[in-house]
Amino acid sequence: MRQRLAILDDYQGVAYDYAPWDQLAADGIDVTVFSEPFEDEEDLVQALRDVSIVVAMRERTAFPASTLHQLPKLKLLVTTGMANPSIDIDAAKEQGITVCGTGGSATAAPEMTWALLLAAARNLQFEGNAMRAGRLQSTVGFELAGKTLGILGLGKIGTKVAGYAQAFGMDVIVWSPNLREETAAAAGGRKVSKDALFREADVVSVHVRLSDRSRGVVGEEELRLLGPDGILVNTARGPLVDGDALLRGLNEGWLGGAALDVYDVEPLPADHPLLDAPRTVLTPHLGYVTAESYTRYYGEAFEDVRAWAQGKPVRVL
Numbered sequence: 325m326r327q328r329l330a331i332l333d334d335y336q337g338v339a340y341d342y343a344p345w346d347q348l349a350a351d352g353i354d355v356t357v358f359s360e361p362f363e364d365e366e367d368l369v370q371a372l373r374d375v376s377i378v379v380a381m382r383e384r385t386a387f388p389a390s391t392l393h394q395l396p397k398l399k400l401l402v403t404t405g406m407a408n409p410s411i412d413i414d415a416a417k418e419q420g421i422t423v424c425g426t427g428g429s430a431t432a433a434p435e436m437t438w439a440l441l442l443a444a445a446r447n448l449q450f451e452g453n454a455m456r457a458g459r460l461q462s463t464v465g466f467e468l469a470g471k472t473l474g475i476l477g478l479g480k481i482g483t484k485v486a487g488y489a490q491a492f493g494m495d496v497i498v499w500s501p502n503l504r505e506e507t508a509a510a511a512g513g514r515k516v517s518k519d520a521l522f523r524e525a526d527v528v529s530v531h532v533r534l535s536d537r538s539r540g541v542v543g544e545e546e547l548r549l550l551g552p553d554g555i556l557v558n559t560a561r562g563p564l565v566d567g568d569a570l571l572r573g574l575n576e577g578w579l580g581g582a583a584l585d586v587y588d589v590e591p592l593p594a595d596h597p598l599l600d601a602p603r604t605v606l607t608p609h610l611g612y613v614t615a616e617s618y619t620r621y622y623g624e625a626f627e628d629v630r631a632w633a634q635g636k637p638v639r640v641l
Contacts, residue, residue, distance in 0.1 A: 325352070326352045326353070326354055327352060327353050327354070327376040327377060327633075328353075328354050328356065328374055328375045328376060328377070329345075329348065329354065329355045329356070329375070329376070329377040329378070329379065329629065330355075330356050330357075330358060330371070330372055330375045330377070330378050330379070331345070331355065331356070331357045331358065331379045332358050332378060332380050332381060332384065332385050333358065333359075333361060333380070333381045333384035333385055334357050334358065334359050334381070335359060335360075336613075337357075337359055338618065339357055339379075339622055340357075341618075342618045342619050342621070342622035342623060343622040343623050343625065343626035344626065345626065348626075348629060348630065348633070351630065351633045351634075352633075353377065353633060356375075358371065361384065361385070361591060362385060365390065365391055365394075368385065368391060369391060369394045369395065372398070373394075373395070374397060375395070375397065375398060376397050376398060376399045376400065377398075377399065377400045377401075377402070377629055377632075378398060378400070378401050378402065379402045379404075379622075379625045379629070380401065380402065380403045380404070380408070380410075380411070381404055381621070382403070382404055382405060382408065382612060383408055383409065383410040383590075384590065385410070386410040386411075387401060387410065387411045387412065387416070388410075388412050388415070389412045389415035392412060392415050392416055392419055392421065393415070393419070396419075398419075399420070399421060399422065400421065400422050400423075400424065400628075400629065400632050400637075401416060401421055401422070401423045401424075402423075402424045402425070402426070402625045402628045402629060403423065403424075403425050403426075403641075404425070404426050404428065404612075404621035404622075404625060405425055405426060405428050405612075405621075406425040406426070406427070406428075406639070406641065407425070407641075408425070408641075409534060409535075411423060413641055422632060422637050422640060423640065423641045424628040424632065424638065424639045424640055424641060425628075425639050425641050426620060426621050426623075426624035426625050426628065426639065427620050427624055428612065428617055428620060428621065429612065429614060429616050429617040429620065430480060430484070431484065431616075432611060432612050432613075432614045432616065432617045433481050433559055433611040433612060434481050434484035434485050434488065436559050436585060436607075436610055436611040437481070437485050437529055437531075437557060437559045437611075438485065438488050440557050440559065440583035440584075440585060440605055440607065441468075441473075441527060441529065441555070441557050441583060442468075443583060443605045444527075444555045444557065444581055444582075444583040444605045445465050445466055445467070445468060445527075445555070446465035447462075447463040447465050448605070449604075449605045449606070450462070450463060450603075451463060466526075468489075468492045468493065468494050468527075469492060469493035469494065470493060470494070470495075471494050471495070471526040471527065472494065472495045472496075472497060472524055472525045472526050472527075473485075473486075473489040473494045473495070473496050473497070473525060473526070473527050473528075473529065474497050474498070474499070474516075474521040474522065474524065474525030474527065474528040474529070475489075475496060475497070475498045475499075475513060475528075475529055475531060476499055476500070476518075476521065476528060476529065476530045476531060476532055476541070476542070477500050477530065477531035477532035477533070477560070478498050478503055478507060478508060478511055478513070478531070479500075479531060479533070481531045481559075481560075482498070482500070482511075482529075482531035483511045485529055485531065486498070486511040486512050486513050487511070487512065489512075490512045495514075496511070496512055496513035496514065497513060497514050497515075497516045497520070497521055497524055497525060498511065498513040498514065498515055498516070498521070499515070499516055499517065499518045499520075499521040500532070501537075503515055518546070519546075519549060522546045522547070522549035522550045522554075523549045523550075525550065525554065526553070526554060526555070527554065527555045527556075527557060528542075528546075528550055528554065528555070528556050528557065529557040529558075529559075530542060530556070530557065530558040530559070530560045530564055530565065531559075531560050532560055532564055533560075533561075534560070534561035534563060534564055538564055539563050539564065540563070540564070540565070540566050541564050541565075542556070542558075542564060542565040542566065543565075543566040543569055544566060544569035544572070544573070547566075547569055547570065547573045547578075547579050548573070548578060548579075550579060550580070551578070551579070551580065552577060552578055552579065552580050553580045554579065554580045554581075555580050555581045555582065555583060556570070556579065556581070556582045556583070556584075557582075557583045557584075558582070558583075558585065558586055559585045559586060560586060561586050562584075562586040562587040562588040562589075562590070563588055567587075567588050567598075570582060570598075571597055571598065571601060574601040574602055574603060574604065575601060575602070579603075580603065581603035581604065581605075582601075582603070582604050582605075583604070583605040583606075584598070584604065584605070584606055584607070585608075585609055585610055586609055586611070587609075590608075590609055591608065592606075592608070624639070
């Protein structure tokens with residue numbers, strides 16, 4: 325009996341460019357690619373009702389217990405990356421669903437962070453749009469050399485961002501739960517309190533892992549400390565920042581600006597107020613969207629599916 329595999333959220337239509345999915349036909353697996361996000365849980369369940377294998381791209385589509393319970397034929401769920409908070413792994417295991425992951429890029433997200441930081445410092449998105457409208461040099465940017473970068477969360481990504489900051493001649497300060505002073509120093513930074521981070525930094529970049537404890541870790545108090553000349557950069561997860569406070573800060577002028585690649589709701593709705601907020605650089609969660617990342621994501625997802633089909637699953641979460 326043949327099985328159905330669904331590749332989800334292939335927005336750019338490139339899944340077949342990075343893995344030989346057609347080879348799975350020899351394993352009795354038929355592949356369907358979905359290039360648009362699902363409207364809601366009902367739409368998702370209806371589309372995947374007869375699917376036994378799903379390849380999910382990061383957190384673009386959520387699989388909570390309520391969804392998994394409506395997919396009794398699902399037997400393998402592959403996520404790109406080795407962690408995905410949008411998947412209820414415990415519920416999957418209880419239902420007999422194998423969940424596998426893939427490797428990823430160590431540099432894609434840090435480089436995206438720096439692209440946003442530079443774009444915010446020089447108002448690139450605003451100036452590019454202004455030039456297309458016939459206006460030249462509407463704003464005055466600032467140089468990074470001699471400025472202070474505050475890094476919220478010193479994991480692998482935060483550590484790389486700290487290294488880039490030193491190359492640009494910036495001072496680096498760091499706050500993270502349970503951070504040790506020697507760890508901050510080894511990354512080229514100085515450990516400070518959370519309040520001091522937002523008070524002293526010219527730019528704060530968020531790199532905390534999203535959890536129940538870290539949700540809303542950047543609120544109105546922190547944004548007001550960052551102030552009317554400060555820039556917030558977020559390439560981690562949208563819910564780490566209080567979205568309502570962020571909007572108020574931008575619209576009322578007590579926050580200098582924001583450069584964002586992640587949002588509370590993704591894709592960002594066309595009528596979302598952030599799209600009209602001043603002093604912003606906004607990108608559609610491009611942090612992991614590189615040829616190098618996709619080569620590993622799709623290549624290893626293909627390996628996961630083939631290994632599972634042969635009874636020897638790999639990279640099981």
